[in-house]
Amino acid sequence: MDVELPLLGLVLHCSLRYTGMEVSDxxxxxxxRLEDELTRVAGAPVVLERPSKAEHGDYATNVALRxxxxxxxxxxxxxxxxxxxxxxxPLVERAETAPPGFLNLWLSSAWFGEALAEIVAAGAxxxxxxxxxxxxxxxxxxxxNPTGPVTVAGARNGAYGDSVARLxxxxxxxxxxEYYYNDAxxxxxxxxxxxxxxRRGEPPPEDGYAGEYIHELAALDxxxxxxxxxxxxxxxxxxxxxxxxxxxxxxxxxxxxxxxxNLDTYERDGALWVRSTAFGxxxxxxxxxxxxxxxxPTYEAADIVYxxxxxxxxxxxxxxxxxADHHGVRGWYQVIARMLxxxxxxIEVILYQLVHLTRGGDVVKMSKRRGDVVTLDEFVDEVSxxxxxWYLVARGHDQTITIDVDLAREKSEKNPVYYVQxxxxxxxxxxxxxxxxxxxxxxxxxxxxxxxxxxxxxxDFPEIVAEATVRRGPHALPTYAIRLADDFHRFxxxxxxxxxxxxxxxxxxxRATRAVIARSLDLVGVEAPERM
RNA sequence: GCGCCUGUAGCUCAGUGGACAGAGCGGCGGACUUCUAAUCCGCGGGACGGAGGUUCGAAUCCUCCCAGGCGCACCA
Numbered sequence: 001m002d003v004e005l006p007l008l009g010l011v012l013h014c015s016l017r018y019t020g021m022e023v024s025d026x027x028x029x030x031x032x033r034l035e036d037e038l039t040r041v042a043g044a045p046v047v048l049e050r051p052s053k054a055e056h057g058d059y060a061t062n063v064a065l066r067x068x069x070x071x072x073x074x075x076x077x078x079x080x081x082x083x084x085x086x087x088x089x090p091l092v093e094r095a096e097t098a099p100p101g102f103l104n105l106w107l108s109s110a111w112f113g114e115a116l117a118e119i120v121a122a123g124a125x126x127x128x129x130x131x132x133x134x135x136x137x138x139x140x141x142x143x144x145n146p147t148g149p150v151t152v153a154g155a156r157n158g159a160y161g162d163s164v165a166r167l168x169x170x171x172x173x174x175x176x177x178e179y180y181y182n183d184a185x186x187x188x189x190x191x192x193x194x195x196x197x198x199r200r201g202e203p204p205p206e207d208g209y210a211g212e213y214i215h216e217l218a219a220l221d222x223x224x225x226x227x228x229x230x231x232x233x234x235x236x237x238x239x240x241x242x243x244x245x246x247x248x249x250x251x252x253x254x255x256x257x258x259x260x261x262n263l264d265t266y267e268r269d270g271a272l273w274v275r276s277t278a279f280g281x282x283x284x285x286x287x288x289x290x291x292x293x294x295x296x297p298t299y300e301a302a303d304i305v306y307x308x309x310x311x312x313x314x315x316x317x318x319x320x321x322x323x324a325d326h327h328g329v330r331g332w333y334q335v336i337a338r339m340l341x342x343x344x345x346x347i348e349v350i351l352y353q354l355v356h357l358t359r360g361g362d363v364v365k366m367s368k369r370r371g372d373v374v375t376l377d378e379f380v381d382e383v384s385x386x387x388x389x390w391y392l393v394a395r396g397h398d399q400t401i402t403i404d405v406d407l408a409r410e411k412s413e414k415n416p417v418y419y420v421q422x423x424x425x426x427x428x429x430x431x432x433x434x435x436x437x438x439x440x441x442x443x444x445x446x447x448x449x450x451x452x453x454x455x456x457x458x459x460d461f462p463e464i465v466a467e468a469t470v471r472r473g474p475h476a477l478p479t480y481a482i483r484l485a486d487d488f489h490r491f492x493x494x495x496x497x498x499x500x501x502x503x504x505x506x507x508x509x510x511r512a513t514r515a516v517i518a519r520s521l522d523l524v525g526v527e528a529p530e531r532m
Numbered sequence: 533g534c535g536c537c538u539g540u541a542g543c544u545c546a547g548u549g550g551a552c553a554g555a556g557c558g559g560c561g562g563a564c565u566u567c568u569a570a571u572c573c574g575c576g577g578g579a580c581g582g583a584g585g586u587u588c589g590a591a592u593c594c595u596c597c598c599a600g601g602c603g604c605a606c607c608a
Contacts, residue, residue, distance in 0.1 A: 053551075062550060065588070075588080100588065102551065145608080187608055271606050282535095286606045293606050327536045328603050353537065354601075361543090395545065398537060400601065402544060407557065413570045416556060422570050430567045471548090479546055482555070493572045510567095532570065 030115035031059070031459055034091060034107075041085040042067070048105075050456060054449075057096065057104030058456060065101040075101025112455045113443030113505075119458055119512045120441050126512075127519065130466040131171040135316040139165040140247075142236065142321075143180040146228040147191035149213055150235050150376040151366075153323060156355045156401075158376075159392035161321035162241045163474035163524045164350070170523060171469045176244040176315075179236075180306065183225060184250040185299075195224040211372070235376050239385060240525045252305045256297055259305060260287070263339060274304075279338040281331070300332070307336045311346060320349045327351050350472055352397040359405045383408040389525045390417040394478040416482055417526065420517060423485035423492075425532040427514040430497050431507075437498075439507035450491035451502075454509060457487045461516050465523070474524050481520040488513050 031048055038046040044067055048059040064079035071078065082103050083095035091114075094106040119126050141161030144154045162177065169175040182188065194208035198218035204210050217224040229246075236243070264275040270290030277284050287301040310318040320333065330349040337344040357364040357374060366373045380388050387408045394416075395401045411418060447455075460480070468476040488510075497506040518528035 049550085051551075052554080056551070060551085062589095065550075068588075098551070100551080182608070185608055269606075273606090282604085289606045296606095298606070299608055324537065324602055326603085330536080351537080358544090399545075400538065404544065404557080407544085411570075414557065415570080418570055419556090422568080426568060426571085433567060475546085479555085482546095486555090489571055492567080493569095496567070498567050532568075 029459065029462060030111060030118055034059070034089075034111070037089055037091075038063075038082070038086060041089070042082055050460065051104065056098065056102070057094075058107045058452065060102055060104045062102060064097075064103055068101060079103045109443040109445055109447045112447055112452060113441055115455050115459050116443070116505075116508055116512060117441035119461075119516075120439075120508055124515070124519075126515065127462040127465040128170050129172045130462070130469060131168075131173050134172060134174060136174045136176075136314055137168055137317045137319060138176050138178055138310055138313075138315040139168070139319045140178045140180055140310075140321065141165075142232075142241075144232070145182045145185075145187055146225055146232060147187055147209055148211065148228070148373075150232055151373045152355050152357065152376065152379050155239065155376040155379060155388065156352055156392045157321055157323065158236060158239060158241050159389050159525065160350075160352050160397050160474065161319075163393050163477075164319070164321070164472050166523050166525070167465070167469040167472075167474055170465065177242065178245045178247055179243045180247040180249070181229070182249040182299075182302075184253070188225065191228075192224060235380075239376060239380060240389070247306065247309070249302050249306075252309055253297055253302060255305050255309070256287075256301055259308065263287075263304075274300075274339070276332075276335050276339060279335045281335040285332075303329070303332065304336050304340070307333060307342075307347065308340055311337075311342055315346075317346050317348060320347070322349060322351055324351045324353045350397065353400040355392070356400070356402040357405050358402055363402075364405070379405075386421070386526045387415065387417050390478060393474050393524045396473060396475050416478070418532070419489075420478075420481045420485040420521065421526075421529055422532055423488045424514055424517045424521070424528040425530060426492060427488070427510045427517075428530040430510055431514070433498060434507055437507060438504050439511055440504040441508045443505055444502045448491075448495050450487070450494050451506070451509065454487045454491050454513060457484050458512055458516055461520075468523075477520045477524050481517060484513065484517055484520065488517075 035046050035048050038048070038061065042063050044063060046061050046063045048061050051057060051060045064075040064082060067073075067078050068075035076097055076099060079097040079101050083097050086092045086095040086103070086105060091108050091111040092105055093108040096104045098104055139161055142150065142154050142158045144150055144157075150158070165175045165177055190205070190208050194204040194210070194214050195217050197204050197208065198214050204214065217227055220227050233243070260272075264278060265287065266273055266275065270292065271286045272288040273284045274287050275284055285300045286298050287304070288297050289295055307318070320329075322329065330351070333347050333349055334344040337347050357366075357379075364374060376388075382405060383391070391403045391408050392401075407414060413419060464476055464480045468474055491509075495506070497503060497510055500506060514528075521528045
């Protein structure tokens with residue numbers, strides 16, 4: 001049975017332990033098939049988990065503990081019964097009970113062979129396609145106004161948003177990335193005036209923009225805005241973010257009049273207000289300022305036009321990726337959707353927290369007003385695209401992060417991004433030598449502990465990805481990639497691939513490992529090098 | 533005052549109900565005639581901000597409190 005998570009727009013196939021749903025259509029994975037068999041044996045849904053201790057088996061389940069209450073029997077007794085039934089299964093080698101009622105399972109090497117065969121057969125699609133509904137989703141990200149270069153904060157927005165977009169696309173949704181910018185507001189006027197001042201050799205006006213880039217723009221001809229936009233696009237491209245579309249506020253603003261008739265508006269103090277409180281807003285909003293305040297449409301007016309535009313363009317879902325300082329708009333967007341008669345569930349606002357940098361142990365002070373910021377380009381110049389993307393996305397988006405620039409730039413074993421990449425490069429090295437040699441997933445009778453750990457880790461991948469997708473938490477991938485690399489490096493150190501008796505199996509194993517490492521990295525925009 | 537986010541090892545952070553809480557960095561000590569030592573192995577290090585509650589079981593769920601960050605404009 002698939003379990004629909006309508007809020008998240010996705011349907012998962014793998015076990016949904018975090019939703020509380022028990023039964024799942026997991027026939028596609030080796031773990032899932034085992035869960036199904038055990039479910040039949042137990043007469044109740046069985047969810048397997050990976051114990052942290054090796055002495056607790058390959059997999060374990062707490063089903064006896066769950067059943068104890070309903071069946072009015074001691075959990076250990078139930079577990080003992082299940083253990084007896086479980087060992088009768090061909091794929092279960094050993095089953096033990098442990099207080100207060102756990103059932104621990106050790107699996108046969110045949111199971112490991114099946115699990116690996118399945119990964120090999122899935123190929124590049126391993127872990128993909130967890131969404132059943134092929135929704136169209138727009139992810140709007142970065143969207144900084146072109147008054148200056150993309151900063152490190154914008155870089156986190158992009159690294160995070162792009163990774164979410166990659167996850168959604170991998171799950172099977174049709175994803176488009178959009179950049180929205182204000183090309184007309186007063187900030188833009190201040191920006192233009194600042195460049196003009198620089199061209200005249202004057203200091204920037206009050207409330208203007210300063211910084212080296214203003215002088216660089218002053219050296220170019222014409223309106224500085226297109227130049228700035230071009231530079232932003234280049235920076236983001238280098239950061240491996242490709243936008244499908246660029247939305248201009250000025251263009252959208254022309255559609256405001258046709259929308260006003262559909263809204264419940266009124267005039268007060270010379271301004272045009274919308275009665276948003278009727279839709280749950282905490283206060284009514286001004287849409288068009290009074291003449292003495294310039295008579296221009298407000299940002300809120302633009303929000304309304306833009307939101308309608310997104311949904312009318314055919315996106316089933318619109319995701320806004322915003323800095324935490326914009327958290328106030330989250331409710332506002334829901335209000336807009338209701339005012340316009342759209343299902344608010346189609347609007348999703350994801351907030352990410354701020355970024356701090358440290359150099360030499362000290363926090364790098366940043367002030368946007370003085371043009372004294374660390375830009376995306378500078379950050380990338382210093383630590384590389386791979387390290388930049390890794391560090392910006394490796395932590396939960398709800399977490400304020402502090403990046404140690406000295407560590408991030410270090411190309412050594414201290415740096416987890418290279419630790420993972422090195423595992424990939426090592427495998428690539430083996431496979432170069434293994435050209436033409438046969439690989440086979442069929443497992444030998446005896447498997448080394450490192451082989452078992454590696455297969456189990458690979459088997460975790462589909463659930464890791466699916467969960468990262470529904471939770472909008474791409475940081476699970478770097479975390480997983482480190483563990484996978486860890487299992488591989490240990491395997492590599494203790495076991496030999498080429499020339500070993502298990503060569504064919506191990507070739508299949510490392511080939512699958514390489515693919516999953518590469519995929520884990522790709523989903524967060526990090527490259528997987530063939531050589532290091 | 534109201535709202536959102538966060539408090540886990542010296543530092544940076546994983547861990548959204550299970551078994552003695554994990555990783556990286558930093559500290560200490562070992563392993564290279566081998567498919568890449570950017571690796572591996574070992575040792576130290578924690579009242580999971582605090583107090584209650586729910587549960588067989590809580591870092592995880594609920595309530596309150598404390599601390600930090602960020603918002604609550606006819607600013608963009």
